[in-house]
Amino acid sequence: MTFQLGSALLDACVLAIVDKEDAYGYSLTQQVQSVMDISESTLYPVLRRLQKVDYLKTYDQPYQGRNRRYYQITEEGRIRLMELLQEWQMYKQKVDCVLLGGELNG
Template sequence: MTFQLGSSLLDACVLAILEKEDAYGYSLTQQVQSVMDISESTLYPVLRRLQKADFLTTYDQPFQGRNRRYYRITEQGRIRLLELLNEWQIYKQKVDSVLIGGNLDG
């Protein structure tokens, strides 16, 4: 995608993915990459920030002799996701009104 997208949209994508199911870092990166260009090294600071804000928790699970760190959305994370989804709808309507036409009233 050629559009540069901000950290709020990245947060929304991460939280939306984790609302569906817990995921480990590499898997999460792959899913986010399906909608935006991001590397694992970019995603891990985002995950730490979301965890520090109590939007995510982590747990480890053994996998092929190693531990995988899984991320899980918290109740506060679900609330934040709803806020971000609402903000996204407003933003999307405004952009659509410019790009496609129509009115800003929705």
Template sequence: MSFPISAGLLDSMVLAIVSSEDTYGYEITQTMRKAVDVSESTLYPVLKRLQKSQMLETYDKEYMGRNRRYYHVTSKGAAQLSNYRSEWVEHKTKVDSILMSDAIGNKEKIKEEEEVLPQEA
């Protein structure tokens, strides 16, 4: 892909996934891979980092006779996520203002895309 995914973007996407519902490693990796081309091995460090900075906490739940580790967004993580979201909207708007500037016919398209963005920001 032409546009590299930054660490901050990975963090915010993982936070967003977990914030909608407590979930486990495999599901997080699968959700991420739907949107961006990241290796499954990239997400372990991201989750560790978010735990270390107390954005995420974990608990174990039994599933089919084994433990499954669930991730939960802390209040600190939720605050950070909302920061990330407003930063992203700002970033996206600025990039679009240049990248999409001569696409006069596409203005409605941009509007549609903006509406798809998370509304909580």
């Protein structure tokens, strides 16, 4: 079963991946696809948007005779990731409460 969740979760996944280590587009796509059903053509506009708002920056590195573009998180990106993680925890707690029973706190 696939749950349709918004762009904020996709942003959080991308930022979390590049927070651990710099990554190139195809590698990012593979890692995000392990948790969300997206295509490469969906991810690249997200990467450009995150770059435009200074959450990511890029650099090129030679690989097998070609340049590979790597994405790296910025300090602004880390701040945004922390905000998204806090929002995710609150959202997850509310969904867990509804699905699993219990009381909502907050």
